[in-house]
Amino acid sequence: MLPDRHSRSMLPIPDRPAPGLTTYDAKDPDTHYPPIEPLRPPDGAPNVLIVLIDDAGFGSSSAFGGPCQTPNAERLAANGLSFNRFHTTALCAPTRQALLTGRNHHSVGMGSITETATSAPGNSSLRPNTKAPLAMTLKLNGYSTAQFGKCHEVPVWQSSPMGPFDAWPSGGGGFETFYGFIGGENNQWDPALYDGTTPVEPPATPEEGYHLTEDLADHACTWIRTQKALMPDKPFFVYFAPGATHAPHHVPPEWADKYAGAFADGWDVQRERTFAKQKELGIIPADAELTPRHAEIPAWDDMPAALKPVLEREMEVYAGFLEHTDHHVGRVIDTITDLGILDNTIIYYIVGDNGASAEGTVNGAFNEMANFNGMAALETPEFMAAKKAELGSPSSYNHYAVGWAWAMDTPFQWTKQVASHWGGTRNGTIVHWPNGITERGGLRSQFTHCIDIAPTILEAAGLPEPTMVNGVQQTPMEGTSMLYTFADATAPERHDLQYFEMFGNRGLYYKGWSAVTKHRTPWVMLGGTLPAFDDDVWELYDGRIDYSQAHDLAADDPDMLATLQRLWLIEATKYNVLPIDDRGVERATPEIAGRPTLIQGTRQLLFPGMGRLSENSVVSIKNKSFSVTAEIVVRETGAQGVIIAQGGRFGGWSLYAKNGRAKFVYNVLGIQEFAVEADRSIPAGLSQVRMEFAYDGGGLGKGGEVTIYYGGVAAGSGRVGATQAMIFSADETTDVGYESGTAVTPDYTPAGSRFTGRINWVQIDLGDDDHDHLIDPEERLRIIMARQ
Structure with missing residues (x-):
């Protein structure tokens, strides 16, 4: 293998013409110039596919013991590695920006979501140009890059068709191709789509069989085939991030009907079943314990009898939605297989950008918009029963109940938005790369985080972190490469310190221990008084012997708790988490929050x-x-x-x-x-x-x-x-x-x-x-x- 002659720490790579004889006449026998060589990464650099599912908890996918059948995730896990201690930020946009940059979400301005941005650096929704995204680094090193699906990282005042497009995937995000949508969610039957920065309409109607996930997979498969047909020696980076399984839960009825009757026993029983399956698969430790249901989450037995058939159907639809999504992910993987490039393609299959979503109210919703407009009373049990058959269809805009979200986060406490507990931040993740992973069906339990993916891919490709991108000096990535785990299940973990924070819910992981405090409940948006931060009650868990955070040791070891609390404050200061911001009224009002608005006046x-x-x-x-x-x-x-x-x-x-x-x-x-x-x-x-x-x-x-x-x-x-x-x-x-x-x-x-x-x-x-x-x-x- 020839040594890499490029100086890749400065991007774009500076042109360095070779010195030598310049002749007067091109016909002179001494005239010689080396042939033009297109830029490529180092020899052997793998293709990369990152699949990021939306709003799917640790206990949802069958690959991690859940009730939703995901045979393609299982196929990858059987021939790759499953990570059972991989973490996200508890919310979608922060996880995505962290994953794409290799930095903590507050470091890249995404302390929460774009719609609640403030003028504080950690919450501005503006990625500093000192933290270039992975796609940009790979593109400037000779990769082909493409994103298909959801982008929720564009500041709201920059999300119109006039941009500016610095934060858009194909504007400043480093992706040469983008086909998908800008925002947190989309109608799966009638989406608002962009091709690059140009609005486009779906190619078909729901009546003609259109569904967004299938459309995204179509585009991804076509792009991969085209890229390999025209540039077979050039590796690709594909980021496949469908809006599924975020609400609205839209799926053809035959996928939901597969699960008819499967959830008749309710969410309490479902957690027990999933927990047993997780132990059977060995995906969680044999001594792990199932955490109890908190009082804020209603028991299945306490739900109105008239509503239970609707609640069952909500979960059937969600399960069908996740299986349908996995099916289309499988089409993308099959395309890579058919092209004969699977062995040298790193595939990350991340089942959820946070825990399962508890944003559907305790009863679920037929049309989210009713609740959003203060008209949730219209969705009575009688109304929901009348609409049961329409759940998942183009006439619905549905979401499941809080109890199902909790069940999908088995065996952990809490759900999406709760950054303190693993129910909000621990997501099952699979890595498949035959050329780089010899073990088949292995389990990895080192602590890992979404900021670890970017440095992993750079190390696998033999690329350095750039010190300069587009003339701007870069700060180091904050993640730790996971490559060391690929060959050694017993390797000591290298990412042993990590803070978490979302809307005041916060925690810290350090060498197996975790100190956490839940500040607010996701589905309680109105009423009540939030405690002062200093009055929040902290819990302490020893993850070396307590995988699921089932035993609070705060009273038993106050010195360790104090140590971790102090570490949290240090990390929060380091990464722009401070000031902690749990404001509601102020963050919802642009003028007070300090973010611009596009439209002003009357x-x-x-x-x-x-x-x-x-x-x-x-x-x-x-x-x-x-x-x-x-x-x-x-x-x-x-x-x-x-x-x-x-x-x-x-x-x-x-x-x-x-x-x-x-x-x-x-x-x-x-x-x-x-x-x-x-x-x-x-x-x-x-x-x-x-x-x-x-x-x-x-x-x-x-x-x-x-x-x-x-x-x-x-x-x-x-x-x-x-x-x-x-x-x-x-x-x-x-x-x-x-x-x-x-x-x-x-x-x-x-x-x-x-x-x-x-x-x-x-x-x-x-x-x-x-x-x-x-x-x-x-x-x-x-x-x-x-x-x-």
Whole structure:
């Protein structure tokens, strides 16, 4: 093997022309230049595939003893290594940014999620340019790079189609190709997609069999085949991060039906079954203990009998969703196998970016938006029973109950968001690399963390950490390469100190011991008083003999507890965790939190063709009077189609033309529809159509009077009985001249929604009766947190 002649510590690698004779005439026999050699990493550098499942706990996948069948994860585990002490940050965006950079999440500004960013360095959602992502390092060393799926690392004020794109995967993230979505969650049947930084529509409809996970796998497989067909000597780095299994839990019914009756005994019994299976598989120590259920989590036996069939179906749908996801991950692995490159491909299969999600309320939800808008009372047991058959379908936006999340985190305490306990941070992880791992089906129990992946891949590829990237001096990675564990199950662990923190829930791991304190409960977003940080009760666990954190030793060994508490403070200071921030109202309000907002003022002018604008990109018309004015040119044959629409099937509004007449529809949660139609057609030629909404006031989500005008002359009026106070959708958008995603009204389909005339401009004006201040800021926080 030839020595690597490149100086790879400075990226991009500086061009260094070789000195030598320069002739006058190219025909001179002494004329000689070496052939141009495309940049490649060192010989033998492996391909890399990182698979990151969303919101799946340690006890969910069958590869780690769970009830959700994941045969492709099992296949990799049987021929690779399973890590049973691999850790995340307890939340999605922080885990992803930490994984992609090899640094702790506060070090890269992602102390929580982008929607709760503050101006503090550890919580700004801004990755410092001194901490280049792994994909950038690999690309500048000659790798092909691609990401497929979820990106929740873009600051909210940079998430519009105009960027800036520094934090986008294919902008400054180092990925040459990106196909997926920006944000915390997406409709699996009708997603808002980007190809690079360009909004695109799904290639098919749900009725035609479309599902996002399958689409992502299609793109990943095609990209891998193309890359190997055109650059067979160049390794790739593929990051496959589907939105599954984050809510909404969307899956074709046949996948959910496989599990009919499997969960009839409830979550308490399911934990016992999973625990027994984990011991049978040897995935947890034989002396591990099953931690008890906390009082905040209801017992299955205490749930209403009328609701239990719905609760069962919630879990059946989730289990089908995870198995469906594993199936499509398997398609990507099969593509690599078929190309004959599996042996030299490192595959990380990480089952969850945090613990299972307890953000679905104690009863679960048919439509998350109802709860987000303070209308959860609509989802009575009777309503849920009536909607049971629709769970997982395109007409639902569903999530399972807290009890199921707890069961999916067996054998640990707590769930996603709880960074103090392993239920929030310990995720089953599989590593497969035949050329680098000789043992098949091995178990590794060294402490590892998501920040360890980047240095592992660099070491495996024979690449140094860069000291300079794009002219900026880099700080060292904070993770520890896991490569030392691949050949030796008994090797002493090298990552023996790690802090954890999320919304005040915090902990510290040190040489087998862990000191932890839970500060807040994930599903309790409103009411109650949080204790002062100094009043939080700390627990102490000896992980050398207590794998699941079942025995609190705080009273038995106060000196060790004090030592770890002091270490936590030192690590928190080192990595920008301080100040600890458990604020709700303040973090939900951009002006107080100190993060920018994209839209300001009471007027917004929009133009035709603008689309896929998130709610952060459009002035809010909620809980106030407003008007929408459009200057349009109508053909002699009359007007048809959308002028402007916001939201979709699960809530929103649309101003459009139907059979020549202007019409306004307000859709409340997909449950109620209020329509106002003009009494005559829009005149041909240049026209100005205006819709005015006079809000009733007196609180949130009230109704109001609607008047439609043509050229300043009233052309129709009517009433909207209620509105949505907080949010229309987690993923639907605003479009001018058409509607993407799902349709606000069945009067048209997205495919047939384009306006038939010409739109010159559309303007939204807010009234002076601003009731927005009446929204409880804690409600804002609850919505933000539930969407991550």
